[in-house]
Every structure is written in structure tokens, then in C-alpha cells.
Amino acid sequence: MCDSCAPSTEMISAEEAEEFGGLSRRTLFAGLGLGLAIPAIGLVAGAPTASAASLMDGRWANPALGHFPQGGHFGASRPGGPHAGQDVTNSTGTGVYAAANGTVIRRAWGGGLPGRSGNGLVISHGHDQYTYYGHLNAYHVPLNAEVKSGQRIADMGATGNVTGPHLHFEVHSGGLGRITDPVAFMAKRGVDLGGGWPRIDPGSAGATVVVLQHLMRKHGHDLAVDGKYSSAAVAEVKRFQSAKGLEADGQVGPATWPKLVHTLRQGSKGDHVKGLQAALNKRSAGLAVDGDFGPTTTKAVRSYQSANRLVVDGEAGPITWRALLG
Numbered sequence: 001m002c003d004s005c006a007p008s009t010e011m012i013s014a015e016e017a018e019e020f021g022g023l024s025r026r027t028l029f030a031g032l033g034l035g036l037a038i039p040a041i042g043l044v045a046g047a048p049t050a051s052a053a054s055l056m057d058g059r060w061a062n063p064a065l066g067h068f069p070q071g072g073h074f075g076a077s078r079p080g081g082p083h084a085g086q087d088v089t090n091s092t093g094t095g096v097y098a099a100a101n102g103t104v105i106r107r108a109w110g111g112g113l114p115g116r117s118g119n120g121l122v123i124s125h126g127h128d129q130y131t132y133y134g135h136l137n138a139y140h141v142p143l144n145a146e147v148k149s150g151q152r153i154a155d156m157g158a159t160g161n162v163t164g165p166h167l168h169f170e171v172h173s174g175g176l177g178r179i180t181d182p183v184a185f186m187a188k189r190g191v192d193l194g195g196g197w198p199r200i201d202p203g204s205a206g207a208t209v210v211v212l213q214h215l216m217r218k219h220g221h222d223l224a225v226d227g228k229y230s231s232a233a234v235a236e237v238k239r240f241q242s243a244k245g246l247e248a249d250g251q252v253g254p255a256t257w258p259k260l261v262h263t264l265r266q267g268s269k270g271d272h273v274k275g276l277q278a279a280l281n282k283r284s285a286g287l288a289v290d291g292d293f294g295p296t297t298t299k300a301v302r303s304y305q306s307a308n309r310l311v312v313d314g315e316a317g318p319i320t321w322r323a324l325l326g
């Protein structure tokens with residue numbers, strides 16, 4: 001235990017433990033209330049207005065699956081100063097992914113940032129935006145690596161001043177050292193750090209739009225698969241939403257995704273399988289997008305589930321879909 005850590009003795013509820021099925025209670029308690037106190041750096045109240053490029057879908061991805069521990073939020077009171085990031089708790093070895101395209105500029109203890117500890121990575125995303133990943137168990141990328149949004153970069157761990165495994169995730173916007181609330185920053189870019197369905201707004205583009213287009217084709221909407229959420233594609237989505245009794249706003253979010261995805265398993269064939277393969281490729285699976293759910297796709301699903309502490313059954317159900325897309 002370090003001087004600056006303020007471990008919480010809060011226990012999670014049985015319901016929360018239930019969500020994490022196979023994990024022991026000890027594991028779940030382990031990441032609570034840790035953190036970094038960063039007295040030297042002031043809190044930035046809000047992210048600057050994002051450029052059009054950084055709002056493009058597919059550019060930002062959920063860095064890790066897990067839950068928010070008590071007291072692990074940005075700005076949480078700590079003896080040495082407010083908490084500089086958002087903690088995401090899961091077990092050691094859980095996959096950690098690049099939050100956006102970028103370059104690994106630090107691979108060092110505490111990311112070379114003052115007050116931080118443990119194995120850390122800093123990725124530069126351009127536009128003066130950076131993300132920091134702390135307390136890692138293992139690195140999957142070298143210093144100076146060019147990384148893609150959603151690419152596996154590390155394993156979650158418990159290195160440094162912690163009481164258990166978790167990812168300490170920071171966003172710096174407007175320059176390295178200018179920390180901002182990662183939850184709000186990511187939410188503006190369609191990513192729920194807590195692990196919800198992503199949001200696609202009209203005009204966006206990217207890998208998640210490709211998945212959407214494949215899924216829409218499965219539902220009988222003849223969309224081009226070009227990764228662009230154009231006005232023609234929006235019009236088709238509005239028709240789909242109306243047919244499903246949803247608000248026809250053209251925004252693909254938590255209400256629309258569950259109607260679009262199918263539970264898929266080995267032997268499934270079609271455009272929905274292409275969507276799944278495209279979603280797995282967002283996570284560096286490197287699959288051929290052929291619409292045929294064979295042993296290679298099963299292996300990729302199992303590998304993703306295992307790395308993210310999901311139930312490892314090789315089937316793509318709603319929980320796996322949500323995790324892959326987020």
C-alpha cells in the first residue's frame with residue numbers, strides 16, 4: 001500500500017458479482033479504490049471540441065472490458081490529489097486495446113508521467129490527444145509501434161501501487177499532461193467506457209459502420225459495404241427502425257443494435273457472419289470476411305471471449321457482440 005493510495009473497503013453487491021459469473025469475489029474486490037493521485041496536474045473541466053476527424057466512427061474503441069470500481073472515477077478524492085483517470089476492473093490478463101489509431105510514444109513505468117506507477121503505455125493520437133494505460137501486466141506492442149483503434153496492446157494487470165488488477169485509463173487532450181474525464185471524452189465519440197453498445201451518428205464512417213452495413217444487408221436492406229454512414233444508408237436504417245417499432249432517428253445505438261445482431265455459431269452463413277468477422281477484425285483477428293462461420297472464426301471468437309473474461313463458448317451472442325462493437 002502506498003501513501004497516496006486510498007483503498008476503499010466498499011464491497012460490491014451480489015448482483016454485480018453475478019454479472020461476472022466465473023470470477024471470484026476476491027478478484028472482484030481486488031481493483032477497488034486504487035489509484036493515482038496527481039497533485040502536479042490540474043483537472044481540465046471538459047474536452048475541447050473534437051475535430052471532425054476524431055469524431056469519425058471507428059476511430060475510438062473501448063480500451064478494456066470490466067466494471068467501474070467504487071471511487072475509481074476521474075477526479076475522485078485521493079489523499080495526494082484528484083484521480084487522473086477512470087479505473088476499469090477485471091482480472092489479470094484481460095485484453096487492453098488501443099482507444100484509437102496512433103503511435104506508442106511511451107512504454108515505461110508510469111508511462112514516464114509524474115505520480116503514476118506500474119507498467120504503462122502512452123499512445124499519441126494526433127490533434128494533441130493522448131491516452132495512457134496503467135498497471136499493465138504485459139505489453140503486446142513495442143515502443144514507437146503504429147497501432148490501430150481496437151488493436152490489442154497489452155494485458156491488464158496489477159503492477160505499481162495497486163491493491164488488485166485493473167486498467168487505469170487516462171485521456172489527455174490539448175497536450176500531454178492536460179487530463180480530461182475519460183468517460184465524457186469517450187462518450188462524445190460513441191464509446192461507453194462501461195461497456196455499452198456504441199453509437200453511430202449520421203455522417204460517421206469506419207469499421208463499425210462496415211459491421212452495420214453487413215447486418216443491414218442480412219435484414220434485407222441493400223446497402224453498399226463502404227464504411228460510410230451516408231444519407232442513403234441512414235434512410236435505410238430509419239426504415240429498419242420503423243419496422244421494428246423503434247424511434248426512426250437514424251442513430252444506431254443501444255436500442256437498435258440488439259435488433260440488428262443475431263446469435264451466431266459455427267455453421268452459420270451469410271451477411272450477418274460477415275458482420276461478425278468484420279467486428280472481430282476490429283480486434284485484430286485477421287479473418288477473411290467470407291460470411292462462413294467455420295473453425296477459424298470459432299477460434300477467433302473463443303480467443304476474444306477468453307481475453308475479455310466473457311463466457312468462452314465460441315458463440316457470438318448479444319454480450320459478445322456488444323463487447324466486440326464497443
Ligand SMILES: [Zn+2]
Pocket residue numbers: 034035036072083085086087167168169
Ligand atoms: Zn486509477
